[in-house]
Every structure is written in structure tokens, then in C-alpha cells.
Amino acid sequence: MKMWGGRFRQPLDPDFEHWQSSFGFDRRLVTYELAASRAHARALKDAGVLSWDESTAILQGLEEIAAQAAGSSAFLEDAEAEDVHHFVQKQLASLIGDVAYKLHSARSRNEQIAVDLRLYVRASIDQLENDLAGWVEALLQCAEQAQDAVMPSYTHLQRAEPVLVAHYLLAYVEMFLRDADRLADCRKRLNLCPLGSGAVAGATITLDRRALAADLEFSGPTANSIDATSDRDFALEFVFTLSVIGLHLSRWAEEMILFSSEEYHFVQLPEAYSTGSSAMPQKKNPDLLELTRGKAARVIGAANTLMILTKGLPLAYNKDLQETQEPLFDAVATVSGVLRLASAWMMAAEFDYGRMRDAAESGYMNAWAAATYLVRRGVPSSVAQEQIGKAVQLCLEKGCPLEGLSLEELRSMNPAFDEDFYSCLRLESVLAIHDVVGGTAPGRVRQAVVEARRRTEAIREQTHAHA
Numbered sequence: 090m091k092m093w094g095g096r097f098r099q100p101l102d103p104d105f106e107h108w109q110s111s112f113g114f115d116r117r118l119v120t121y122e123l124a125a126s127r128a129h130a131r132a133l134k135d136a137g138v139l140s141w142d143e144s145t146a147i148l149q150g151l152e153e154i155a156a157q158a159a160g161s162s163a164f165l166e167d168a169e170a171e172d173v174h175h176f177v178q179k180q181l182a183s184l185i186g187d188v189a190y191k192l193h194s195a196r197s198r199n200e201q202i203a204v205d206l207r208l209y210v211r212a213s214i215d216q217l218e219n220d221l222a223g224w225v226e227a228l229l230q231c232a233e234q235a236q237d238a239v240m241p242s243y244t245h246l247q248r249a250e251p252v253l254v255a256h257y258l259l260a261y262v263e264m265f266l267r268d269a270d271r272l273a274d275c276r277k278r279l280n281l282c283p284l285g286s287g288a289v290a291g292a293t294i295t296l297d298r299r300a301l302a303a304d305l306e307f308s309g310p311t312a313n314s315i316d317a318t319s320d321r322d323f324a325l326e327f328v329f330t331l332s333v334i335g336l337h338l339s340r341w342a343e344e345m346i347l348f349s350s351e352e353y354h355f356v357q358l359p360e361a362y363s364t365g366s367s368a369m370p371q372k373k374n375p376d377l378l379e380l381t382r383g384k385a386a387r388v389i390g391a392a393n394t395l396m397i398l399t400k401g402l403p404l405a406y407n408k409d410l411q412e413t414q415e416p417l418f419d420a421v422a423t424v425s426g427v428l429r430l431a432s433a434w435m436m437a438a439e440f441d442y443g444r445m446r447d448a449a450e451s452g453y454m455n456a457w458a459a460a461t462y463l464v465r466r467g468v469p470s471s472v473a474q475e476q477i478g479k480a481v482q483l484c485l486e487k488g489c490p491l492e493g494l495s496l497e498e499l500r501s502m503n504p505a506f507d508e509d510f511y512s513c514l515r516l517e518s519v520l521a522i523h524d525v526v527g528g529t530a531p532g533r534v535r536q537a538v539v540e541a542r543r544r545t546e547a548i549r550e551q552t553h554a555h556a
């Protein structure tokens with residue numbers, strides 16, 4: 090039996106019927122549909138619409154469907170089901186007979202899909218928080234392994250200042266911890282229950298909406314039935330956050346691709362996550378990284394789809410909203426898959442610390458520290474900047490580092506130079522001057538790793554508490 094049809098004289102065109110069906114993708118919501126249906130059955134019983142016997146039969150039937158759905162994916166093949174709501178109703182009717190049709194009392198699919206999607210996004214956030222924690226842990230493990238290894242940092246992709254490798258990796262940790270925060274924030278806002286909103290104006294029978302919300306572990310009922318049945322902001326915010334994660338992963342992938350090239354040679358591509366060329370026998374290609382960069386595009390595309398889809402929709406429910414589902418599901422699967430593989434890649438990659446140190450020691454990256462030496466001797470910073478710039482120019486002509494200039498040469502530029510200038514040019518001295526919270530002095534970086542570990546554990550605890 091269809092969920093509608095009494096006012097129709099003609100059957101649906103078969104092509105149209107097949108084309109508008111969403112069961113091919115919304116069947117993945119079946120667990121949430123069943124949970125929400127159980128809550129609704131209990132609310133109907135409390136409202137006196139279902140007898141104890143009827144609600145027991147319905148609840149048992151729903152349990153049976155859940156067991157069968159968990160048992161075999163073939164159970165979820167049904168060419169006639171219009172959507173997951175219709176599927177559950179059909180299955181329930183075949184198990185317990187006509188009493189099954191009482192479950193839809195005072196309920197609309199418009200609120201059902203709104204609640205199913207909120208439950209799906211909530212569960213996906215919990216899963217992604219865990220995936221993110223695993224990825225951050227992989228970055229932190231690499232940061233710990235790197236100890237006091239150094240590398241150049243870049244601005245404009247030109248060598249800028251030496252930094253600890255751990256400090257560089259912690260930059261990514263910050264990005265992904267912010268993403269974890271965004272997910273948690275999105276979870277808070279979405280955790281309201283639309284049940285009892287009906288099709289648009291509210292349920293036609295008074296239901297205890299607080300009990301419905303509590304039953305499904307929402308923090309309360311949504312405040313407006315028109316908004317609740319048409320709102321997909323939670324999906325939009327979530328997919329936006331996923332696209333920021335994809336974008337961060339893409340930046341990381343791009344840098345690893347650069348760093349693995351012969352030109353940098355800072356990292357060895359792990360063979361288990363690289364491929365060869367069918368033509369050029371010497372090649373080892375960074376496919377995992379390239380696909381990571383590429384997949385960001387599809388997640389950003391999903392976020393765009395949701396925005397474009399909803400931007401001109403009149404209130405309240407419109408069937409267009411069915412189109413929010415596939416991009417949403419795809420974005421979750423894509424980002425979750427990339428996070429897990431990126432973690433494995435990071436654990437398998439080998440950094441060439443010697444090569445990184447060599448790069449950090451050349452390119453006049455101690456020039457700012459040299460100017461600071463003069464500033465500490467009372468020279469105005471713009472004058473110091475200019476004079477060290479001149480010193481670099483002289484070095485470039487002579488083909489030597491700043492350390493290669495004699496004290497006489499230096500003093501001819503500024504008498505404030507002294508013998509201790511040379512020790513301030515050493516790599517370790519340059520690192521040590523950045524001794525501020527968030528800076529690259531080794532002690533600060535060690536503290537930052539500990540602090541990042543603490544924040545990551547908090548994410549694990551929080552997702553554990555939700556499970």
C-alpha cells in the first residue's frame with residue numbers, strides 16, 4: 090500500500106515513479122527511521138491513540154525490522170518502496186497487519202525526514218570527531234618523533250625562518266582541532282527534535298514533544314514547526330565544516346607532494362600508499378596525496394549544492410530537499426575515508442631530517458635574528474633591517490653566509506657589531522629567540538605538543554560520552 094493515493098484517478102507514470110524514489114539512497118537512514126518511529130509509537134500510546142497491545146505489537150515489529158536490517162543488506166532491496174518511511178511501513182504491515190498503519194497517526198514524512206537526517210548528522214559528527222582525533226594523534230606522533238629536528242619555514246614559498254619540524258606539524262594540528270570544535274558546535278545546534286511538527290503546522294494530536302525529544306536524546310523539541318520541517322541548516326553547517334576539513338587536508342597533501350619531490354626531498358613517499366607509472370619505470374607517484382587534494386573539490390561541491398538547493402526555497406517542506414541527501418552522505422564517506430588514509434600515510438612516511446636541516450641552514454634565514462641583534466644594541470629596527478639587508482647583499486656578492494663576514498666588514502656598516510654576533514647566527518640561537526607562547530623555541534614546542542595531546546584526549550572523551 091502506498092502512503093498516499095486516495096485522490097488520484099490515474100497511476101503514476103512508471104518512469105517518473107522510479108525517478109522520484111529516494112529509497113536507493115535514504116535506506117541508509119533506516120536505523121534512525123526505526124528509532125524515531127519507536128519514539129513516535131510511545132508518544133501515541135501516551136496520548137491514548139494506541140492501546141497497550143497495539144503499541145507493543147508495533148514496537149516489537151519495529152525491533153524485528155531493525156534486526157533484519159542489521160542482518161542482511163538484501164533485506165533493504167525493495168523496488169516498490171518510495172522512500173525509507175514507506176519501506177518501514179510496508180515491512181511493519183507485512184509483519185503485524187493493518188495495525189501497522191496506525192503508526193502514521195498525527196505524523197508526516199516531512200518531520201520524519203527532518204528527524205532522521207538530524208540523527209544521521211549527529212552520529213556522523215561523532216564518527217568524524219573520532220576520525221579527526223586519530224588523524225591529529227598521527228600528526229602529534231610525528232611531531233614527537235621529530236624531536237628537535239629543524240626545517241625552513243616559508244612565506245611566499247620562499248625560505249623565511251628556521252622552525253622545528255614539530256612546530257610545522259603543530260600548525261596542522263591547530264587547523265584540525267579547530268575543525269573538531271566546529272563539529273562540536275554544529276552538534277550542539279542541531280540537537281533539537283522536530284517530531285511533533287507534523288507536515289508544517291504541528292501534529293494534529295497533542296503529543297508530548299519533550300518526551301519525544303528525550304527519547305531520542307535530543308536536548309529539547311524544535312521551537313517552530315514551519316522551520317523544523319524545512320530547515321536543513323544543520324546539514325549545511327556540517328557539510329561546510331567537512332569542506333573546511335577537506336580544504337585543510339588538501340593543503341597538507343599539497344605540501345607533502347612538494348616535500349616529496351626530488352627538488353625538496355624532505356619526505357620519502359611510503360610505497361604502500363604510492364603507485365608507479367606504466368610508462369616511466371623510475372616513477373613513484375603520490376597518488377594518495379593527489380586524491381586527497383582532489384577529493385576536497387567534491388566535498389566543497391557538496392556544500393555548494395546544499396546552499397544552491399536551499400537558497401530560493403519558499404517555506405516549508407519542498408521535495409527539492411530530498412536532493413540534500415546524496416551530497417551529504419557522499420561528503421561524510423569522502424572525508425572519513427581520507428582522514429583514515431591520511432593518518433596511515435603520515436605514520437608510514439619517513440622524513441629526511443638531515444636534508445631539512447641543510448635547507449634550514451642556508452638561505453640567510455638568520456637575517457632577522459641578525460637584525461634583532463642590532464635592535465638589542467639600541468639600533469632602530471628599520472635601520473637594522475636596512476643594514477642587515479646590505480650585509481646579505483655583500484654575502485651574495487662574495488658567495489658566503491652571514492657568518493662569513495669579518496668583524497671589520499660588519500663594523501664598517503655599524504660599530505655596534507661584536508664578537509658575540511656570530512653565536513647569535515647559529516641555528517639553535519635563532520630558534521631560541523622565538524621564546525613566546527606559540528613560537529618555535531624548543532621548550533615552547535614541547536609544551537605545545539603536550540597541550541595539543543590534552544585537547545585531543547578531550548575530543549576522544551567527548552565522543553566516548555556520546556556513544
Ligand code: ARG
Binds near residue numbers: 111172198406411
Ligand atoms: N523522501 C522525502 C525526502 O527526502 C521524504 C519526505 C517526503 N515528503 C513529502 N511530502 N513528499 O525529502
